[in-house]
Amino acid sequence: xxxxxxxxxxxxxxxxxxxxxxxxxxxxxxxxxxxxxxxxxxxxxxxxxxxxxxxxxxxxxxxxxxxxxxxxxxxxxxxxxxxxxxxxxxxxxxxxxxxxxxxxxxxxxxx
Amino acid sequence: xxxxxxxxxxxxxxxxxxxxxxxxxxxxxxxxxxxxxxxxxxxxxxxxxxxxxxxxxxxxxxxxxxxxxxxxxxxxxxxxxxxxxxxxxxxxxxxxxxxxxxxxxxxxxxxxxx
Numbered sequence: 655x656x657x658x659x660x661x662x663x664x665x666x667x668x669x670x671x672x673x674x675x676x677x678x679x680x681x682x683x684x685x686x687x688x689x690x691x692x693x694x695x696x697x698x699x700x701x702x703x704x705x706x707x708x709x710x711x712x713x714x715x716x717x718x719x720x721x722x723x724x725x726x727x728x729x730x731x732x733x734x735x736x737x738x739x740x741x742x743x744x745x746x747x748x749x750x751x752x753x754x755x756x757x758x759x760x761x762x763x764x765x
Numbered sequence: 766x767x768x769x770x771x772x773x774x775x776x777x778x779x780x781x782x783x784x785x786x787x788x789x790x791x792x793x794x795x796x797x798x799x800x801x802x803x804x805x806x807x808x809x810x811x812x813x814x815x816x817x818x819x820x821x822x823x824x825x826x827x828x829x830x831x832x833x834x835x836x837x838x839x840x841x842x843x844x845x846x847x848x849x850x851x852x853x854x855x856x857x858x859x860x861x862x863x864x865x866x867x868x869x870x871x872x873x874x875x876x877x878x879x
Contacts, residue, residue, distance in 0.1 A: 684864040696855055696870030697808075742807065746864035751796070751815060752823065753863045757807035 658686075658743040658756035666762040673730045675759040677743030678723075686719060686726050687744045687753065697742065700728075733763045768792070771856050771871040779879050784843045786874050788856030796859045797839040798868065799823075799831065801852040808855065814839055846878045 661676045677686070685704045689697040703710045703719045703726065710717045716729040730737055740760045744753040769790040778784050788797065799811040800823075810823030812831040820831050828850060830842045839858075843850055854874045859866040 687867070689868075689870075694873075696872050697857075697868075698870070699867040702867065744868075751821070751863060752810055752813065753868065754810070754824075755800075755808040757805070 660756045660759040664760045675728045677726045679745045683745045689742045691740045738763045769871040775875050777877045786841045788839045790858045794858035798857040799841045800855045851878045
């Protein structure tokens with residue numbers, strides 16, 4: 655069963671625009687992580703936000719977490735063609751030893 | 766800096782055959798994981814291991830067997846492959862508890878069961 659659900663499933667924007675992806679989850683969490691997957695590759699960790707944090711930045715990435723709404727968002731500013739990838743959220747809502755991944759948002763950046 | 770590697774990268778087999786997918790990490794991470802990725806299902810955890818000789822089931826363990834005799838290796842065996850096991854398999858590792866640590870993923874093995 656999925657803990658994290660990303661929205662939208664697919665997003666297509668022009669280079670230079672900002673991209674926002676959302677993740678909703680069902681049970682209480684200790685942290686939430688975002689990963690990127692380029693086509694044909696393994697996942698790469700982007701950022702981890704803990705349940706007591708509301709916002710975190712890493713370069714052009716901004717992640718927010720609202721535990722009252724059980725949701726998180728990933729904002730990529732000033733998008734580039736190289737940002738074209740699938741983005742997944744992952745939560746620990748099913749125990750400390752496991753992460754549960756959502757189905758991902760497929761982001762396409764058009765030049 | 767080899768990181769985490771998987772072999773083979775591509776595999777075609779027939780139903781009923783035994784297949785073993787290999788995973789090797791060079792960091793001495795405690796935790797290792799096997800996921801499968803299918804369209805419409807995202808990543809689903811098959812098995813994980815907290816240390817050598819300690820393994821546990823994930824969300825979809827049926828039809829799979831794992832072992833971890835050495836910290837750096839975590840092979841996944843399909844004892845009798847079925848078409849429904851056609852998928853992309855990812856191995857991952859983390860230094861500590863998944864709730865606290867980043868997971869590092871291998872490049873994946875694409876398995877086709879005919």
